[in-house]
Amino acid sequence: MPKMSRTVPEGVRFYGPKSICTCGHTGDGTISQHHSSPFAPGHDECKVKDCVCVKFTWKGWTKEYKERMGLI
Numbered sequence: 001m002p003k004m005s006r007t008v009p010e011g012v013r014f015y016g017p018k019s020i021c022t023c024g025h026t027g028d029g030t031i032s033q034h035h036s037s038p039f040a041p042g043h044d045e046c047k048v049k050d051c052v053c054v055k056f057t058w059k060g061w062t063k064e065y066k067e068r069m070g071l072i
């Protein structure tokens with residue numbers, strides 16, 4: 001099992017939700033379940049109804065992203 005890394009391998013593109021918030025919803029980039037902050041897409045409060053999350057906090061990568069990056 002490779003060590004978790006926040007560094008995206010150079011030259012590899014991924015379009016889709018790549019990060020999971022501590023609330024369990026996706027964030028960080030396209031198809032994010034979090035609102036965009038002025039500085040980073042998908043990094044503000046959660047859009048999911050009844051979720052109390054007020055700010056995206058990185059917890060890990062989505063399964064799809066890890067597969068794309070060859071992490072799993």
Ligand SMILES: [Zn+2]
Pocket residue numbers: 021023024025046047048051052053
């Ligand atoms: Zn949430």
Ligand SMILES: [Zn+2]
Pocket residue numbers: 021022023024025034045046053054055056057
């Ligand atoms: Zn969240």
